Amino acid sequence: MRKRTLYSYWRFGLYLLREFRLPLIVFWALVFGGGALVWQCYHRKPLGFLESANVVFMLIFMQSERDFPEEWYLQPLWFLIPIIGLGALADSVVRMGYLVFARKEKLQEWHIMNASALRNHVIVVGAGKVGVRIIKDLLQLEEAVAAVDLLREGALISEVIDLGVPLIQGNCRVRKTLELAGVARAKSVILATDDDLANLDGALTAREIRPDVRVVLRIFDETLAKKVASAFRMPAISIAATSSPSFIAAATGCRVLAGFSLDGSATLHVAEVGVSPRGPIAGRAVGAVQSEFGVNIVLHRRGEETRINPAHDVVLEPGDQMLVLAPIHSIAALERPAPAAHQETPSR
Numbered sequence: 001m002r003k004r005t006l007y008s009y010w011r012f013g014l015y016l017l018r019e020f021r022l023p024l025i026v027f028w029a030l031v032f033g034g035g036a037l038v039w040q041c042y043h044r045k046p047l048g049f050l051e052s053a054n055v056v057f058m059l060i061f062m063q064s065e066r067d068f069p070e071e072w073y074l075q076p077l078w079f080l081i082p083i084i085g086l087g088a089l090a091d092s093v094v095r096m097g098y099l100v101f102a103r104k105e106k107l108q109e110w111h112i113m114n115a116s117a118l119r120n121h122v123i124v125v126g127a128g129k130v131g132v133r134i135i136k137d138l139l140q141l142e143e144a145v146a147a148v149d150l151l152r153e154g155a156l157i158s159e160v161i162d163l164g165v166p167l168i169q170g171n172c173r174v175r176k177t178l179e180l181a182g183v184a185r186a187k188s189v190i191l192a193t194d195d196d197l198a199n200l201d202g203a204l205t206a207r208e209i210r211p212d213v214r215v216v217l218r219i220f221d222e223t224l225a226k227k228v229a230s231a232f233r234m235p236a237i238s239i240a241a242t243s244s245p246s247f248i249a250a251a252t253g254c255r256v257l258a259g260f261s262l263d264g265s266a267t268l269h270v271a272e273v274g275v276s277p278r279g280p281i282a283g284r285a286v287g288a289v290q291s292e293f294g295v296n297i298v299l300h301r302r303g304e305e306t307r308i309n310p311a312h313d314v315v316l317e318p319g320d321q322m323l324v325l326a327p328i329h330s331i332a333a334l335e336r337p338a339p340a341a342h343q344e345t346p347s348r
Contacts, residue, residue: 019113020096023088030085031057034077041074042066060085114166115146115182123148123181125172125202126193127160130218134192135165146181148172172202178209188214196220203234256328270298270323271331277318278337287312295330299323 017024035053044067047055055066059081069075121144124135131147138145147160147167160167170177172191183189189206191199196219203215215234228234255272275282281289286297290312300310301321307314316322324331 020092023092026088027060027085030060030081030088034059034081037077038074041071042069044070056081060089108169111161111166111168112180115168115180118144118146118166118182119185120144120187121146121182121185123178123183123186123189123206125149125189125191125199126218127151127156127167128192128194129156131190131192132156132159134190135160135163139163139165143187146186148177148181171198173198173205175205175209178202178206183209183213186210186213188216190216190218192218194220200228203228207234256331268325269328269331270325273322273324273331273334275316275318275320275322276335276337279335280337281316281334282318284316285312286310286314286316289316289334293326293330293333295324295326295334297322298325 031053034056035049038055039047039049039052042052042055059078061082068078122138123146124131124138125148127135127147127149131149135145135147145165147165149157149160149167149169150171151157152169157167166181168177168181170180172178172193178189183206189203191202193199193202199217199219203217206213206215217228217234219228256269281293286300289295290297298309299322300307300314300316302317302319324334
């Protein structure tokens with residue numbers, strides 16, 4: 001984290017150099033160019049080059065200790081140097097003051113400067129509920145993030161800014177907007193607006209700027225998501241597919257946490273499964289359960305003890321909790337009560 005912070009300061013320094021390059025060039029050209037002229041032409045007292053440059057430097061602030069030159073061609077210099085030098089300094093002071101004001105008021109220029117300092121970052125387009133959640137999760141992973149949104153104000157927009165994420169206001173379909181967000185230097189772009197066409201258009205614009213950038217789209221239409229993923233080789237997340245676990249959980253009582261497709265057809269789910277005394281897995285070993293039911297038990301919890309990828313010989317007891325990766329029908333089979341043993345009724 002410290003390395004990233006130092007790198008950010010370094011990038012900010014480079015940005016400031018670019019922003020103030022013209023006043024800096026004018027100022028130092030005046031100091032050394034004027035110093036060279038004084039060095040060669042000032043005859044009241046012999047001066048070295050650096051001493052002559054110092055004379056011009058002090059003259060900019062109207063504090064020169066050297067006598068007014070007798071040479072007519074140097075005399076205008078004594079009047080022009082303070083005007084030009086102070087003009088360059090005044091321009092820099094005004095620019096710096098505006099940047100400080102822009103930071104305080106969270107103006108667009110400040111966000112553009114912050115975004116320009118990022119490298120190998122993730123651009124999240126759409127600062128809505130989904131976008132903000134993605135941004136927060138990326139920050140938890142210590143990823144550098146820049147955001148893009150059409151809106152300038154709002155509760156979610158303020159939340160993104162308060163997280164320290166630069167937010168570029170603009171349309172993701174416009175090339176300039178993505179360029180300001182640093183797509184040429186980004187690791188990937190996530191388009192998470194609620195407009196399928198805007199997401200697709202923005203994705204193509206990002207690829208137009210940088211063909212090798214990784215692009216991920218949020219698409220509501222599942223059919224369109226599959227076509228986009230196939231035709232453009234862009235991961236497209238269908239809202240219908242990702243929201244289905246929530247509906248399953250609400251309807252069946254299964255604690256399904258997520259669902260995803262590996263090959264476009266077979267869908268796997270991650271679910272919490274409890275070991276019931278009347279269930280088919282109580283008293284059985286993890287390896288046997290995985291083999292018989294075609295599931296992968298990735299986490300096992302008993303009381304305060306938690307095991308990630310538990311050993312195959314761990315015996316499951318009633319009350320244990322598991323995190324299981326499997327097709328939904330296999331997950332349902334784990335919680336289905338075992339059939340009661342057949343008992344013959346004794347004859348009287």
